[in-house]
Amino acid sequence: MSTVDGQEREPILQMSGIYKHFPGVKALNNVSFRLFPGEVHALMGENGAGKSTLIKVLTGVYSIDQGAVTLSGRHVAIHSPLEAQAAGISTVYQEVNLCPNLTVAENIFIGREPRRFGRILWKEMNRKAEQLLRERLQLGIDVTQPLYMYSVAIQQLVAIARALNISAKVLILDEPTSSLDRNEVEQLFKIMRKLKEDGLAILFVTHFLDQVYEISERITILRNGEFVGEYEAAQLPRIELVSKMIGKELELLGELPKAGGEGRAEAKESLIEAIGLGRKGAIEPFDLLIGKGEVVSLAGLLGSGRTEMARLFFGADRPDQGQLLLKDSPGAVHSPRQAIDAGIAFCPENRKTEGIIDDLTVRENIVLAMQATRGWMRRIPRKKQDELADQYIKALNINPPNPEHLVKNLSGGNQQKVILARWLLTQPKLLILDEPTRGIDVGAKAEIQKLVLSLARQGMSVLFVSSELEEVVRVSDRIVVLRDRKKVKEMQEDIGQQQVMQAIAGG
């Protein structure tokens, strides 16, 4: 842990030794955080690091399991957002936290409406709301319309306007810029700088690295609910920030030998091509061509748009622009159904919720997708099922090698192999693997990596999504780097982790 010394100032907010757990998750594990007046402090970490949870325990949405909070030097216990507001903490939570059925003006003022003798003064409220939006956010909209009439970006600005209108000592913005365009972000930053000069302490969460360096003086990093450290932004190079967020120190990133780069076909015939494919709020338009027998990896921080890109290839989300063209068959992919028919298989990130069916046996789980493509009326004969199960249990080395074993009693790695087997059985041309090795042990990881390579050698294309640079570098022919929901780079073979990390960090 490193801290910045030589501070004479008193922090306005200090959180120390904070613990918070949810069933099955240690969301915060001994986290500390401090905030000084007149600074913008970025709270960084990958998705699920615990940033929003830290904000929510601070503002009384969740109770704190253990730990102390001081505000202006005094111990405080905040039990509800209402108390947080009263204590001078104004918050824009990550989810747009407004009421779509109320008017824009009400959303800004509710709870603090101008009144006379208890009667709400609508005219005055509307006038003030309009003025606030126009003067501070350069937004000229009809404030008497219900909020649902407006886009998410405008709703986000309204949420910010609400927070600005609460005279506070601490302003918390949890990913306020996620759906704003460049101009709107610029406007917000102008206001933040002004507020900072006025002595407000601002806690800012974003997953856009550029924005962090643009606006904040200090950075606190969380990883998996743990406190990594507090740093001066000026003294923390981007690449170091990224490595701290991911949890790999640079010196540990020695080059590992690349497995099986040899023996793969050289010039790749193309299989599927995305042209200007994009989806608002998920991923900016990108071009990407995947060749036959090629392994293309998507690398980037969690939340950089990797899963979103993969889902577009499967037709799981509807793109709002661009096209996805298959080389062999005419026509484009619009839905998972079409994708499956075209020979695309998608192995989702979260095998617990989206893939595996706990109470079925290994055999039943394996034949599931094949059965589905045949239609439920044409049952696969039991003998055939047994054959297939045995074949894949052997091929993938599933342990224990018993097709009648319940899947829930398998280890994570073996469950992952069962899902893989399920999709391999449909003999896809393109296999999309989203984090296939997350949370499984080293041995199983290596086996899955080996499997990916051997499948590619047999001519199957693979779109591989992983947070682990080491395996990305090891299995891929090509690496596509994503940052801030944008495809920023495409790298050919012979790439080192250093270069990939550099590309992820950017600028």
Place this chain on the structure above:
Amino acid sequence: MFKQKYLSIAVTVFLFAVMFLAGSFRYTGFFSLQVILNLLIDNAFLLIVAVGMTFVIVTGGIDLSVGSVIALTTMMSASLVQEHGWPPAVVIPLMLVIGSLFGWVMGAIIHYFKIQPFIVTLAGMFLARGLCYVISINTITIDDAFYTKMAQTKIHLPGGSFISISVIIALVVIAAGIYIAHYTRLGRNIYALGGSEQSALLMGLPVARTKIAVYTLSGFCSALAGVVFTFYMLSGYGLHAMGLELDAIASVVIGGTLLTGGVGYIFGTFFGVLIQGVIQTIISFEGTLSSWWTKIVIGLLLFLFILFQRVLSARQATQKL
């Protein structure tokens, strides 16, 4: 600009006008001010409970206990006034307090134990109905001077028509309801709660207080409706106001309030009640039709309105500025 949010109210008012005009063309003597006023006289208690119900439904909840609370109020009033000789000046305020308390307890259970309003108020419904029979299984007729005076007093309007005191009470409740809904923090918090409880919480609104207040308010309205119903029937009986909760819910929905919460107007509810009343009147003018036809028509209307709301909200979802 005509605001889209008034569209469903406009439909309700239009529907009422059409029904009333249709009745006027078909039956002689239908087209008169007194027929409209009779709608108010006969449905004063329904108007009052429907106001409370509108608030509850706007929060996204439901209150099934209202009919039973009315019955219990008539029963307790009749018993206290008739059998125990308590003065109405004590009994009536006491009823209002008991009704509010009853609602408050249900609201607190709903909020703090996070139990479905449907279940809690269903329990409240059985409880209140059952309590009636603890007092008596028979009708208790009231001949107290104050109650008979309240029942029989006609307030004459210019032009020879008249209304009852109950109508005045109902109109005051409606006016108060509209004021609370649109000009007080409580009212706006109720709408916010119906829009999104999670958001209301994160915006720092007093969610617990608001939710409990809504059921308290509904309890109060039910008790007041019970008092008015006692004036109307001049008796207490455990079978009074059977199924009235469903009439109240139907009025609220026909009045344009969304069952999913967040959107609704007392003004619409007012016309929702009148529509039910006008259907009843038409059927009684028809003479040969069974009064069950009222239920059939209301059932059909409910279907139509819910479909209409569905279409409306689907259209809104695709219509951003």
